Amino acid sequence: MDNESQYSGYSYKSSHSRSSRKHRDRRDRHRSKSRDSSSRADKSVTIQAPGEPLLDAESTRGDDRDDNWGETTTVVTGTSEHSVSNEDLTRASKELEDSSPLECRRFAGPVLSGVLGLFALLTPLAFLLLPQLLWRDSLEPCGTPCEGLYVSLAFKLLVLLISSWALFLRPPRATLPRFFVFRCLLMALVFLFVASYWLFYGVRVLEPRERDYRGIVGYAVSLVDALLFIQYLALVLLEVRHLRPAFCLKVVRTTDGASRFYSVGHLSIQRAAVWVLDHYYTDFPVYNPALLNLPKSILSKKMSGFKVYSLGEENSTNNSTGQSRAMIAAAARRRDNSHNEYYYEEAEMDRRVRKRKARLVVAVEEAFTHIKRLQDDEAAASPKHPREVMDPREAAQAIFAPMARAMQKYLRTTRQQPYHSMESIIAHLQFCITHNMTPKAFLERYLAPGPTMQYQRENGSRGRQWTLVSEEPVTSALRQGLVFSLRRLDFALVVTVTPLPFLNLGEEFIDPKSHKFVMRLQSETSV
Amino acid sequence: MSFIPGQPVSAVVQRIEIHKLWDGDNLILGFSIGGGIDQDPSQNPFSEDKADKGIYVTRVSKGGPAEVAGLRLGDKIMQVNGWDMTMVTHDQARKKLTKKNEDVVRLLVTRRSLEDAVRQSMMQH
Numbered sequence: 036m037d038n039e040s041q042y043s044g045y046s047y048k049s050s051h052s053r054s055s056r057k058h059r060d061r062r063d064r065h066r067s068k069s070r071d072s073s074s075r076a077d078k079s080v081t082i083q084a085p086g087e088p089l090l091d092a093e094s095t096r097g098d099d100r101d102d103n104w105g106e107t108t109t110v111v112t113g114t115s116e117h118s119v120s121n122e123d124l125t126r127a128s129k130e131l132e133d134s135s136p137l138e139c140r141r142f143a144g145p146v147l148s149g150v151l152g153l154f155a156l157l158t159p160l161a162f163l164l165l166p167q168l169l170w171r172d173s174l175e176p177c178g179t180p181c182e183g184l185y186v187s188l189a190f191k192l193l194v195l196l197i198s199s200w201a202l203f204l205r206p207p208r209a210t211l212p213r214f215f216v217f218r219c220l221l222m223a224l225v226f227l228f229v230a231s232y233w234l235f236y237g238v239r240v241l242e243p244r245e246r247d248y249r250g251i252v253g254y255a256v257s258l259v260d261a262l263l264f265i266q267y268l269a270l271v272l273l274e275v276r277h278l279r280p281a282f283c284l285k286v287v288r289t290t291d292g293a294s295r296f297y298s299v300g301h302l303s304i305q306r307a308a309v310w311v312l313d314h315y316y317t318d319f320p321v322y323n324p325a326l327l328n329l330p331k332s333i334l335s336k337k338m339s340g341f342k343v344y345s346l347g348e349e350n351s352t353n354n355s356t357g358q359s360r361a362m363i364a365a366a367a368r369r370r371d372n373s374h375n376e377y378y379y380e381e382a383e384m385d386r387r388v389r390k391r392k393a394r395l396v397v398a399v400e401e402a403f404t405h406i407k408r409l410q411d412d413e414a415a416a417s418p419k420h421p422r423e424v425m426d427p428r429e430a431a432q433a434i435f436a437p438m439a440r441a442m443q444k445y446l447r448t449t450r451q452q453p454y455h456s457m458e459s460i461i462a463h464l465q466f467c468i469t470h471n472m473t474p475k476a477f478l479e480r481y482l483a484p485g486p487t488m489q490y491q492r493e494n495g496s497r498g499r500q501w502t503l504v505s506e507e508p509v510t511s512a513l514r515q516g517l518v519f520s521l522r523r524l525d526f527a528l529v530v531t532v533t534p535l536p537f538l539n540l541g542e543e544f545i546d547p548k549s550h551k552f553v554m555r556l557q558s559e560t561s562v
Numbered sequence: 563m564s565f566i567p568g569q570p571v572s573a574v575v576q577r578i579e580i581h582k583l584w585d586g587d588n589l590i591l592g593f594s595i596g597g598g599i600d601q602d603p604s605q606n607p608f609s610e611d612k613a614d615k616g617i618y619v620t621r622v623s624k625g626g627p628a629e630v631a632g633l634r635l636g637d638k639i640m641q642v643n644g645w646d647m648t649m650v651t652h653d654q655a656r657k658k659l660t661k662k663n664e665d666v667v668r669l670l671v672t673r674r675s676l677e678d679a680v681r682q683s684m685m686q687h
Contacts, residue, residue: 558596558601558652559594559595559596559620559621560594560595560596560652560656561590561593561594561595561621561623562590562591562593562594562595562656562659562660
């Protein structure tokens with residue numbers, strides 16, 4: 036159970052809540068308000084973030100509770116709520132508040148658990164050493180059986196150490212809003228265990244200065260055995276239980292309807308949320324806010340007013356209802372044409388994209404023919420035709436020029452230009468040239484929107500801020516019909532839980548000799 | 563000679579009476595049949611409608627009792643001694659034709675030329 040958390044590149048921070056639900060709702064409302072404004076502000080400043088600005092309004096908040104160890108820090112920082120609703124924060128001050136609390140809060144949990152684990156591991160050694168140090172002379176000498184016990188103790192400690200390193204010493208991937216129940220349970224168990232062993236040790240061994248050293252060694256070995264079993268329990272509870280699929284999660288992105296289905300095991304809501312987010316970054320195509328809505332020209336037609344001329348008598352009440360009904364009917368009829376325009380607009384857009392794509396592909400193919408890799412023997416063999424030898428960066432820059440315009444027009448048509456700066460395109464080109472890729476391989480990055488992971492920049496300390504919104508407490512287990520959502524600033528993922536169906540598998544035995552066939556012929560019989 | 567499943571079949575038939583011949587131990591009729599509801603009708607070279615699963619005469623041995631009685635190659639057998647032959651399996655047809663205790667088989671056969679002849683004669687009037 037020894038662990039030290041390591042610093043990872045990405046970690047999820049979600050807004051914590053150990054306060055009541057009402058409090059959370061209030062904060063939700065605050066958050067949504069601040070989110071809108073900050074996203075507005077952020078959109079004007081950051082050019083390249085694909086819908087996820089570098090800094091979030093809520094990144095100042097959060098007790099750091101990581102995924103691996105139970106949240107034992109019960110400190111609720113007072114600054115979090117207020118700083119969210121404070122919309123006057125500039126970007127610089129957000130950064131300031133961001134960096135320092137992040138570091139310590141994230142690691143408070145793992146550090147505590149690490150201390151506990153280390154204490155538990157060192158306890159058997161302490162049990163062994165204390166009598167030796169304190170009353171060595173009066174100890175009974177203990178020969179071969181003790182040595183056997185020493186060896187077994189050493190190996191068991193080694194196994195504990197290695198398996199703890201392998202299982203628990205991983206960098207935290209996410210900070211969860213609430214206690215991770217199983218981990219808390221396990222840590223409490225370990226603590227109780229070790230404490231009770233120390234208690235008994237203190238009363239039975241230290242006080243009366245027990246002389247039977249073999250018994251003491253046996254006592255220490257039994258502690259290590261028990262720790263091994265607790266580790267087994269931890270393995271089963273934390274790792275194995277959620278491996279077998281039991282539920283099917285449907286994840287839908289609210290803005291553009293991209294959806295996926297996943298199979299998960301028995302998890303709590305917050306762990307399932309982390310699991311979903313892990314897969315979100317690699318499976319979902321990146322969210323492009325520019326591709327969302329129908330062009331205004333199509334939707335605005337229905338709002339135009341009608342002029343109604345009434346011929347005949349001036350009966351005001353009749354006319355008004357008649358007028359409104361007529362207007363509604365006419366408006367309904369008129370709205371029918373917008374689908375037509377939508378269809379033609381889509382067709383036109385497709386045609387345009389295909390044309391630009393064709394130009395781009397041709398330009399890139401041609402550009403790639405301008406350079407070739409220099410073989411080692413060629414350089415020596417042709418002294419009379421000195422060629423300028425370039426490194427990949429220069430080569431990339433050299434061939435970028437002919438394709439730049441086609442690339443730019445294509446990116447603009449597919450609304451991808453915020454994701455790819457010229458610098459990034461040249462870097463990618465350099466990468467492709469170095470690895471001998473064909474033009475098609477170079478283009479695969481631009482022809483289809485990739486998963487969101489492709490567009491993440493190395494964001495170092497700050498993780499991605501997601502908010503888990505759920506009607507049930509987030510430590511409750513998944514069950515049928517549960518719905519929760521994971522919100523970011525401008526979109527959300529709605530997750531629906533359905534159990535996987537129970538399978539009734541039957542058996543049917545087919546004798547391999549029973550496969551017989553006849554030709555369908557016209558048989559002829561003479562009579 | 564076309565048939566619609568479920569509808570009664572109407573055809574112009576000819577009555578043929580074949581006297582069986584003793585050939586050693588067996589009674590033979592001197593022709594071969596093909597077809598049946600358990601056979602593949604699309605391989606029948608004599609049928610007009612390739613879905614027709616009736617019993618057809620596929621070979622007539624020269625000088626045998628069938629040829630003498632007037633059976634022709636490609637005839638469709640509709641009845642044998644009163645037993646229907648339009649919806650039988652191949653084996654049932656064979657059995658009905660080769661009953662050991664019968665000396666004579668009276669067949670109702672139909673062929674295309676019969677229909678043409680009847681139509682022609684009707685048109686002449």
